[in-house]
Amino acid sequence: MVSASSNPSRPVAGPAIDAVAVKVLISGGFGVGKTTLVSALSEIVPLRTEELITELSDGVDDVSGIEDKSTTTVAMDFGRITINPELVLYLFGTPGQDRFWFMWDELARGALGAVVLVDTRRLDACFAAIDYFERRELPFIVGVNCFDGAQPYDVDEIRAALDVDSFIPVTLCDARERASTKELLVKLMEHVMNTARLAESVPAQQARSSAPT
Amino acid sequence: MASRDEVWFDDAAGPLVRPYALTRGRTRDNRYGLDLVTLVVSVQPEVHERVVEPEYADLLWGCEHPLSVAEVAAKTNLPLCVVKVMLADLIERNYVIYRTGWRPVRNTPDMDTMQKVLDGIRKL
Numbered sequence A: 001m002v003s004a005s006s007n008p009s010r011p012v013a014g015p016a017i018d019a020v021a022v023k024v025l026i027s028g029g030f031g032v033g034k035t036t037l038v039s040a041l042s043e044i045v046p047l048r049t050e051e052l053i054t055e056l057s058d059g060v061d062d063v064s065g066i067e068d069k070s071t072t073t074v075a076m077d078f079g080r081i082t083i084n085p086e087l088v089l090y091l092f093g094t095p096g097q098d099r100f101w102f103m104w105d106e107l108a109r110g111a112l113g114a115v116v117l118v119d120t121r122r123l124d125a126c127f128a129a130i131d132y133f134e135r136r137e138l139p140f141i142v143g144v145n146c147f148d149g150a151q152p153y154d155v156d157e158i159r160a161a162l163d164v165d166s167f168i169p170v171t172l173c174d175a176r177e178r179a180s181t182k183e184l185l186v187k188l189m190e191h192v193m194n195t196a197r198l199a200e201s202v203p204a205q206q207a208r209s210s211a212p213t
Numbered sequence B: 001m002a003s004r005d006e007v008w009f010d011d012a013a014g015p016l017v018r019p020y021a022l023t024r025g026r027t028r029d030n031r032y033g034l035d036l037v038t039l040v041v042s043v044q045p046e047v048h049e050r051v052v053e054p055e056y057a058d059l060l061w062g063c064e065h066p067l068s069v070a071e072v073a074a075k076t077n078l079p080l081c082v083v084k085v086m087l088a089d090l091i092e093r094n095y096v097i098y099r100t101g102w103r104p105v106r107n108t109p110d111m112d113t114m115q116k117v118l119d120g121i122r123k124l
């Protein structure tokens, strides 16, 4: 767990009970910097919560025999940004092991969007996350975590290697830097809104094109 | 809720077992559709702690101020599925109130909320 509160000067008073709570996901392969990114932005030291998974089933529907070896836990880290007492944003790091799809579904349900972090030394580690968000039609952007600035590829090369749509932003970042991670979240929200506007205009266009002439 | 004199497991069974006994394995129960970012807050925990099991009392104090279900789970060190069931029990008795997190509605994006989130991040 990352300690040392990143923003000691920020007030940590929580939301009001009637606040709107939204979440975004910070995803990517094992050890790519998800927890580091959450710590850089969160007003609280990232918390960890666990869910129990029974290996045999697809969910946690049967934990009656918890002494059973087939029950494992999956952990996720998360942080919080209280935008104001009426609006609170949670940042959830997805579990490093992408076989826990049950947990991904719970995380993705109601999420605004996701940042997929990639490490260019292990590009393939993020494919599962990208596939998942594409399938679920959850808007996402790609953040290329430049460990110590060592970045031999440019954005276009990375985009081509990942085979993501040209509409999806691919941005270099430093998961430890608050300014850089903030920029990433701004890009994500702009992309989320662009995607929403596009989705809104599609039914209108269809209605127009199918209107009798 | 299980009454206090029901013995389900002995002490050696580990710290997780008692919450399971309390929830009677009702891990699938989701009466109120609680999710990770549902906000919960307890009502008069100092009054209601006296009439519930200690684990439930911990939960009441865990959400003395409004917090997400995920934060309550992290604070109390209980798995999410257990916390959800226990919170639902407390909601049923009106000891806890809740507010469901934001949910997108298909084809009617909540641009207003999205804009507020964007503005909020820009101001960080």
Ligand SMILES: Nc1nc2c(ncn2[C@@H]2O[C@H](COP(=O)(O)OP(=O)(O)OP(=O)(O)O)[C@@H](O)[C@H]2O)c(=O)[nH]1
Pocket: A029, A030, A031, A032, A033, A034, A035, A036, A037, A093, A095, A096, A097, A145, A146, A147, A148, A174, A175, A176
């Ligand atoms: N030099 C450098 N190190 C980084 C950067 N981002 C993360 N790290 C380090 O990389 C390691 C892994 O980072 P984490 O944030 O724990 O990665 P994670 O994705 O949460 O890992 P898992 O949850 O285990 O999948 C840690 O030791 C970080 O300190 C970076 O931008 N530069």
Ligand SMILES: [Mg+2]
Pocket: A034, A035, A036, A077, A093
């Ligand atoms: Mg992590």
